[in-house]
Amino acid sequence: MNRFRNLSRRYLSFFSCAVAFTFLLPILAPAQKISRYTCSSGKPKAGVVQLSASSLFTTDADGFDLHTAPSSFSNGSCASDKPFFFSASGPDGNYRVTLVLGGDAPATMTVRAESRRLLLMNQPIPASGSHTETFIVNVRTSTIHSESTTAEQVKLKPREIGALDWDNKLTLEFNGDHPSVRSITIEPVSKVPTIYLAGDSTVVDQDKEPWAAWGQMLPLFFSPAISIANHAESGETIRSFVGERRLAKIMSTIQPGDYLFVQFAHNDQKPGKGYVPAATEYKDLLKSYITQARAHGATPILVTSMNRRTFDAAGHITQTLGDYPATAREVAAEEHAALVDLNAMSKTLYEALGDAGTLHAFVHYPANTFPGQTEELKDDTHFNSYGAYELARCIVQSLRDQKNPLAAYLRKGMENFTPTHPDSLSAFSLPQSPLVSTETPYGR
Known part of the structure; x- marks a missing residue:
């Protein structure tokens, strides 16, 4: 009888492990199929999909998407005088994307992924030339x-x-x-370090112009040896991020060697049922995020929230975030966690730009700047692409200055950045995405 019980326990244990492994398969073992697409004419190589004007994305086929497509298919290039989108089906995970860009005409290329994550910015390509770039793109669904x-x-x-x-x-x-592409290769990759971002509307991948946040600019600065998974969302507090199971989603895929950036405060301080006291619950939840990340073998990095655009009569930024930045600094010290003091760096940055200069970094636009915009946009919390780009440079420079291990993953050749000397607006150029909305993101 005892022998029978022991045997039963073994089978039950084996069955439990098998069930657990089955449900973990989407995380641990994504299909290793490499998808290749070409704009070359003639018979493509085996396993390569030839793209044409009829290659439109459906649930059964990859192709050009969002009611856009190149207008020219010649000499091995898909090209257009307007932006276009390409989509490929795939489950949760990281993907190595290799693009061969270029066409008949000279081009200056910008490439984004998913909800306007910036991958490549103003890359010049000569006529009849080609340029190869590789990126890691994170894909996710709402399933945990x-x-x-x-x-x-x-x-x-x-x-x-x-x-x-x-x-x-x-x-x-x-x-x-003149955006143009010659070939696209997409390969699932499972063993690549990932930076997870937890935060609010100042971090999120803002999917519509003219809004932008630093999280969606961050991929531009990192090499294809690391992935960035931006789970931030507009309107979130450090508590609601847990309640909506966003943190659980991160913890279901985060692995040893990964990183977790945490930035909250803008919504936590607001009166009402969403209020999170800085000295108690906010502090406790910061420590909980740190503990959970470390339990998975990941490295937590706290980020103090950037300032709002609020100047006093002397031209200095006023602190509108209460005790939250100080609490984050305190927790980082107590827990021996890395800290990016974006609150302090943004104060320096905004004061260097000045009251008038910061109008060009935040969403301030007169009426009729964008289609359907009948009223002035005047937002002192959310940024446009220029403002988000400058804040991302602050993040990157802080990692460099602290000699954080992540600095090893930065793209080579990047210049140092000093918040006291921001990039001039006249030197900044980023083509507008076709996706536009004048609706203010959740959170202020």
Whole structure:
């Protein structure tokens, strides 16, 4: 009888492990199929999909998406005088994307992925030339894979339903002056360090112009040896990020060697049921995020929230975030966690730009600047692409200055950045994405 019980326990243990492994398969073992697409004419090589004007994305086929397509297919290039999108189906995970860009005409190329994550900015390509770039793009869905037989879901906001950051496909935006591409290769990769971002509307991948946040600019500065998974969302507090199971989603895929950036405060301080006291609950939750990241073998990095655009009569930024930045600094010291003091760096940056200069870094536009915009946009919390880009440079420079291990993953050749000497607006140029909305993101 004892022998029978022991045998039964072994089979039950084996069955439990098998079930757990089955549900973890989407995380641990994504299909290793390499997808290749070409704009070359003639018979393509085996396993390569030839792209044409009829190559439109559906649930059964990869292709050009969002009602766009190149206008020219000649001499081995798909080209257009307008931006176009390409999508390929794929489950949660990281993908190595290799692009061979170029066409008949000279081009200046900008490439974004998913909800306007900046991958390549103003890359010149001569006529009849080609330029090869490789990136890592993170794809996710709202499903939380776990050992449970019932998969949980992230509680998405209405604006996230159908968003490119949460669907079952990898989407690329080809933009700039005469965007053109020769070939696209997409390969699932499982063993690549990943930077996870947890935060609010100042961090999120803002999917519509003219809004932008530093998280979606960050991929531009990192090499294809690392991935960036931006899970931040507009309107979030450090508490709601947990309640909506966004942190659980991160913890379901985060692995040893990964990183977790945490930045909250803008919404936590607001009166009402969403209020999170800085000295108690906010502090405790920061420590919880740190503990959970470390339990998975990942490295937590706290980021103090950047200032709002609020100047006093003397031209100095006023502190509108209460005790939250100080609490983050305190927790980082107590927990021996890395800290990026974006609050302090943004104060320096904004004061260097000045009251008038910062108008060009935040979403301040007169009426009729964008289609359907009948009223002035005047937002002192959210940034446009220029402002988000400058804040991302602050993040990167802080990692460099601290000799953080992540500095080893930065793209080579990047110049140092000093917040006291921001990039001039006249020297900054980034083509506008076709996706536009004048609706203010959640959170202020």
